[in-house]
Amino acid sequence: MKVRLLATISSAALLLGACGGGGGSKTPAGKDAAEGYDPAAQVTITWWTGQTTEAEKTAEDLAAQYTKAHPNVTIKTSTGASTTDDLLTKLSAGFTGGSYPDVSYAYGSWAGELATSGKTQDLAKWVADPAFGWSEIPEAARDTATYEGKVIGVPALVDNLALIYNKQLFDDAGVAYPTDQWSWDDFRAAAKKLTNPAQNVYGSAYSVSGSEDTTWHLWPMLWQRGGKILDGRKPAFNSDAGVGALELLRAMAVDDKSLYLDQTDEKYGPLFNDGHVAMMMSGPWALLEIKDAGLEYGVAQLPGYNGDHQTVSGPDLWVLFDHGDANRAGASRDFIRWLTSKEIDAKWNLAIGNLPLRSSEQGTPEFAEYVKEYPGGQKFFDNLANAKQARPTLAGYEEMSRNVGDAISKVLQGAAKPKEALDEAAKKSAGALE
Structure with missing residues (x-):
């Protein structure tokens, strides 16, 4: 969950x-x-x-x-x-x-x-x-x-993952609420407008702990672009589709500075509930704590690529x-x-x-x-x-996930480029997947 x-x-x-x-x-x-x-x-x-x-x-x-x-x-x-x-x-x-x-x-x-x-x-x-x-x-x-x-x-x-948003922060910034038809460009543009450093408000958030929470948020973006996690038992996430997905996140984190980068997986939810994150890609489990926080919120499908709004379960x-x-x-x-x-x-x-x-x-x-x-x-x-695809059920998935999570974390913190980071993760994972 x-x-x-x-x-x-x-x-x-x-x-x-x-x-x-x-x-x-x-x-x-x-x-x-x-x-x-x-x-x-x-x-x-x-x-x-x-x-x-x-x-x-x-x-x-x-x-x-x-x-x-x-x-x-x-x-x-x-x-x-x-x-x-x-x-x-x-x-x-x-x-x-x-x-x-x-x-x-x-x-x-x-x-x-x-x-x-x-x-x-x-x-x-x-x-x-x-x-x-x-x-x-x-x-x-x-x-x-x-x-x-x-x-x-x-x-x-x-x-599954969807986009949960804080209505009050959107109203304050004069930004229209997300729709099920949003593209990733719409998401990036809104996140940039919603970011307010003076008030410690970020447009969105992403985990950089290197855990499965880091990794599985990338998979729907990869799938939407026509990419695959594996080709048989060979890593395929370092394709143009994977690089393009990670590049968008890199641009938001490094260039726009509109993503709160959570080192622990445990902070971005509470920050959303406290009004410091305007949007988060999260699941139905988050609704319990949001309800307790008393927020006015909405839920939309994940932003899509060329009209594809696949999510991950x-x-x-x-x-x-x-x-x-x-x-x-x-x-x-x-x-x-x-x-x-x-x-x-x-x-x-x-x-x-x-x-x-x-x-x-x-x-x-x-x-x-x-x-x-x-x-x-x-x-x-x-x-x-x-949720049209599933994460691979095979013994090497755990090791591969850690490698991909580490790659994502490096890129979003400006320590590596998407292509080189995903290629390295694929190389490290190949042996575990055989």
């Missing part, structure tokens, strides 16, 4: 790679992990929710609701780690020691690492059952859960793990089927301020309440249609 990648992931990814060559899946090759599942068997499953305190209470209530209807199932619920960002490290340690959960929350950018750990179930046939309604979940989210034809989990959360997953026990595998699947159903997801994601997982939820009372409580929620829901 918000910030998907911190420095701790680097070592965790190495641990996952190390343990992936060890025990592997506990279910023999060719056999489904849930084959022989007895729905009436007494079974205990462990669910790492990865949630904050408030959302964890909702998760516990839902687990209790499920077990009341299924008294033969016990669900041990916990956050799994002190923060969501620490879950990958905790999972890798669990793989080594054999103490990993049956179900865990995971950022979508971890999917390739988890898929190659050898510990996940393959859910491809299970989700293909028409009764599951797999097609109701956005395609980019389904693609993120899929590695080389193997489905390792079910999307837990869907989101950063779906998170419920990853299901294999313990060589058909009843644990089957029970975890049944629970996740229930949790991600139209009826229950409305009580889960919409209740904690997220977008619904399924298109069929748009007609629910919970969705009507959500868009009333969070103006802009409907725009983010509709913008899922612009």
